[in-house]
Amino acid sequence: MVGGKRPTISDIAKAAGVSTGAVSYALNNRPGVSEPTRRRIMDIADRLGWVPSSAARSLSDGRANAIGLVVDRPARVIGVEPYFMQLISGIQGALAGGPTSLLLQVTDNSAAELAAYRRWWGERRVDGVLLVDLVQNDPRVELVRELRLPAVVLGEPVVPDLPCVWTDDELAVAEVLEYLVALGHRRIVRVAGPTKFVHTQTRSRAFTTAAARLGLPDARVVHADYSDEAAARVTRRVLTSGIAPTALVFDNDVMAVSALGVAHELGLTVPDQLSLVAWDDSALCRLVRPALSAVRRPIAERGAAAVRLLLDVINGAPAEQVKTSDPELVPRSSTSHPPTP
Amino acid sequence: MVGGKRPTISDIAKAAGVSTGAVSYALNNRPGVSEPTRRRIMDIADRLGWVPSSAARSLSDGRANAIGLVVDRPARVIGVEPYFMQLISGIQGALAGGPTSLLLQVTDNSAAELAAYRRWWGERRVDGVLLVDLVQNDPRVELVRELRLPAVVLGEPVVPDLPCVWTDDELAVAEVLEYLVALGHRRIVRVAGPTKFVHTQTRSRAFTTAAARLGLPDARVVHADYSDEAAARVTRRVLTSGIAPTALVFDNDVMAVSALGVAHELGLTVPDQLSLVAWDDSALCRLVRPALSAVRRPIAERGAAAVRLLLDVINGAPAEQVKTSDPELVPRSSTSHPPTP
DNA sequence: CATAATCCGTTAAGCGCTTAATTACCCTAC
DNA sequence: GTAGGGTAATTAAGCGCTTAACGGATTATG
Numbered sequence: 001m002v003g004g005k006r007p008t009i010s011d012i013a014k015a016a017g018v019s020t021g022a023v024s025y026a027l028n029n030r031p032g033v034s035e036p037t038r039r040r041i042m043d044i045a046d047r048l049g050w051v052p053s054s055a056a057r058s059l060s061d062g063r064a065n066a067i068g069l070v071v072d073r074p075a076r077v078i079g080v081e082p083y084f085m086q087l088i089s090g091i092q093g094a095l096a097g098g099p100t101s102l103l104l105q106v107t108d109n110s111a112a113e114l115a116a117y118r119r120w121w122g123e124r125r126v127d128g129v130l131l132v133d134l135v136q137n138d139p140r141v142e143l144v145r146e147l148r149l150p151a152v153v154l155g156e157p158v159v160p161d162l163p164c165v166w167t168d169d170e171l172a173v174a175e176v177l178e179y180l181v182a183l184g185h186r187r188i189v190r191v192a193g194p195t196k197f198v199h200t201q202t203r204s205r206a207f208t209t210a211a212a213r214l215g216l217p218d219a220r221v222v223h224a225d226y227s228d229e230a231a232a233r234v235t236r237r238v239l240t241s242g243i244a245p246t247a248l249v250f251d252n253d254v255m256a257v258s259a260l261g262v263a264h265e266l267g268l269t270v271p272d273q274l275s276l277v278a279w280d281d282s283a284l285c286r287l288v289r290p291a292l293s294a295v296r297r298p299i300a301e302r303g304a305a306a307v308r309l310l311l312d313v314i315n316g317a318p319a320e321q322v323k324t325s326d327p328e329l330v331p332r333s334s335t336s337h338p339p340t341p
Numbered sequence: 342m343v344g345g346k347r348p349t350i351s352d353i354a355k356a357a358g359v360s361t362g363a364v365s366y367a368l369n370n371r372p373g374v375s376e377p378t379r380r381r382i383m384d385i386a387d388r389l390g391w392v393p394s395s396a397a398r399s400l401s402d403g404r405a406n407a408i409g410l411v412v413d414r415p416a417r418v419i420g421v422e423p424y425f426m427q428l429i430s431g432i433q434g435a436l437a438g439g440p441t442s443l444l445l446q447v448t449d450n451s452a453a454e455l456a457a458y459r460r461w462w463g464e465r466r467v468d469g470v471l472l473v474d475l476v477q478n479d480p481r482v483e484l485v486r487e488l489r490l491p492a493v494v495l496g497e498p499v500v501p502d503l504p505c506v507w508t509d510d511e512l513a514v515a516e517v518l519e520y521l522v523a524l525g526h527r528r529i530v531r532v533a534g535p536t537k538f539v540h541t542q543t544r545s546r547a548f549t550t551a552a553a554r555l556g557l558p559d560a561r562v563v564h565a566d567y568s569d570e571a572a573a574r575v576t577r578r579v580l581t582s583g584i585a586p587t588a589l590v591f592d593n594d595v596m597a598v599s600a601l602g603v604a605h606e607l608g609l610t611v612p613d614q615l616s617l618v619a620w621d622d623s624a625l626c627r628l629v630r631p632a633l634s635a636v637r638r639p640i641a642e643r644g645a646a647a648v649r650l651l652l653d654v655i656n657g658a659p660a661e662q663v664k665t666s667d668p669e670l671v672p673r674s675s676t677s678h679p680p681t682p
Numbered sequence: 683c684a685t686a687a688t689c690c691g692t693t694a695a696g697c698g699c700t701t702a703a704t705t706a707c708c709c710t711a712c
Numbered sequence: 713g714t715a716g717g718g719t720a721a722t723t724a725a726g727c728g729c730t731t732a733a734c735g736g737a738t739t740a741t742g
Binding site for chain 4: 349350351361362364365366369371373393394396397398399400401402
Binding site: 702 | 713714715716717718719720721722723724725726727728729730731732733734735736737738739740741742
């Protein structure tokens with residue numbers, strides 16, 4: 001176990017006085033060696049501190065024992081948003097103990113993302129990939145299909161034959177709206193992420209539908225890009241032009257926090273004069289004053305479920321579409337009755 | 342390029358009517374093939390969409406073309422703190438374009454971290470690793486030395502022969518204290534991270550030294566664990582027992598934000614009655630009201646520099662100790678004169 | 683003109699592991 | 713006594729690539 005020299009199966013074979021084939025069978029728990037021999041080999045193996053060379057194994061069985069994740073968001077956004085770190089935590093949880101590792105890439109343009117998948121595939125570096133932030137007609141879908149690269153989408157089932165892990169956001173959207181309406185709000189605006197994302201569209205559709213059902217003609221959707229700057233700009237505009245809404249629902253936590261600042265700047269007290277709801281609960285929401293009411297989604301659970309599904313798919317399982325537990329609204333101090341005019 | 346079948350050098354060799362050896366030489370830009378042949382081979386190679394199999398290459402040249410990073414912080418902390426995502430951004434920046442990938446592992450205990458390094462080494466999965474959050478007598482130092490695993494420390498040079506990338510925190514600590522003293526503060530408390538971390542000790546030492554130099558007998562250090570909960574608890578205690586300080590300096594952004602909440606809860610206005618300084622500037626600091634004065638450190642730059650250094654070390658370069666650009670104090674609205682009693 | 687040096691290319695071994703095919707041996711059955 | 717059937721091992725091929733060693737052809741050297 002001392003520096004530099006890593007034992008190989010032939011070292012073990014030599015020490016045990018058997019062939020390397022026997023060692024391989026023994027170490028992989030397959031028939032072909034007697035129980036005593038197997039024990040002896042395994043003892044020697046871990047006395048020597050043997051660990052299989054992933055390269056050799058990959059080369060021979062075609063498995064990389066790694067999965068890939070590419071996150072394509074500009075650096076300035078990715079830093080603040082706790083979402084990805086939570087996701088990664090969940091992923092790691094499901095990976096822990098197993099032989100599979102996570103390859104991570106952060107890019108800031110979608111071409112680089114495609115290139116990354118293509119390269120990983122070509123290099124046989126990954127057995128499969130996770131796809132986040134699907135957009136309309138996402139080129140990645142075609143790519144993984146063309147490459148026959150096992151992939152799991154983190155998001156709602158848009159492509160019939162692609163496995164995915166999704167959360168029922170529509171439900172949560174409706175719940176939030178009903179909650180706000182119950183508090184007395186009638187003018188509600190949703191500050192969404194970029195239109196291109198499938199999940200943005202899903203939520204916006206659900207928002208519009210629920211608003212119609214609840215009879216809210218003034219409900220509408222405006223767009224920002226998840227960053228605090230854009231959110232501030234949009235919020236400022238929404239609150240100062242025309243008939244201001246009494247409640248805002250955001251597509252992430254950062255934008256909601258940013259809006260809190262804007263409200264303060266405009267002299268509006270939250271929640272007395274303006275109610276705010278964040279999407280994706282995080283410590284961020286708890287930290288600010290007033291603490292933000294938020295929709296908590298099982299992010300880590302999603303990551304873990306996606307990994308499990310991906311590993312299954314890699315092993316030939318059919319393309320399931322897994323639903324996580326439902327999001328829940330966590331009311332805090334940023335929501336209340338609208339001001340009585 | 343269509344599904345499933347990846348071309349190998351022998352496909353190229355066949356198409357070009359040469360041996361695989363020639364193809365290898367051509368593709369690797371080494372002497373041994375004529376210029377026309379090289380061109381022909383390369384043309385065929387990228388017409389076929391050839392990408393080298395990392396497993397095969399690793400097996401034959403012993404290079405994994407990957408570096409590893411293990412982050413050992415509890416999930417609840419890692420989510421909020423933008424630090425790691427920024428670090429990862431920097432790392433990816435330096436890796437982009439090259440053949441090297443990043444293997445990431447998130448654990449919540451140091452034994453698992455050691456095991457991860459050991460496994461990666463055994464599997465020959467990484468050519469080197471990045472070490473963050475060094476502690477006193479860190480077992481990882483001994484481990485990488487024992488394994489002869491190339492490693493770069495992200496932090497100040499504690500071990501003479503270990504390459505590292507560090508930022509002059511002592512300078513920043515002094516600058517912050519001088520700034521606060523210039524504003525008129527005399528009673529200043531530093532809310533630090535866990536004592537075990539080397540960087541905590543460095544900053545605390547610098548704090549004590551600078552405080553002595555500036556003649557501040559009441560300056561002291563208390564500890565929390567980077568989480569908002571612990572920070573809230575500690576801050577509450579500091580502000581309510583004995584002679585309360587007029588300024589607090591925190592070891593990360595999350596704790597400072599948390600303290601903002603506590604101040605609010607205690608009816609203390611920031612910055613009029615209490616000044617706060619965060620360590621590690623982030624969008625978080627800009628987002629809250631009042632916006633937090635913070636020490637901005639070049640985190641992404643650190644990550645990038647560490648990667649470059651690590652790649653050099655892997656290629657046999659000597660163990661340099663690289664210093665990044667200096668941190669800078671970004672004054673915002675959370676610092677002001679102390680209240681006049 | 684023989685000999686050496688140079689260039690371009692092939693051959694083959696080897697990296698560490700898996701696995702189908704094969705051999706060797708012991709038991710039981712007829 | 714031999715055929716049949718396990719079981720426990722070995723052998724060897726192969727995964728895709730690199731690279732030292734080698735060989736033939738062309739060109740320079742004395």
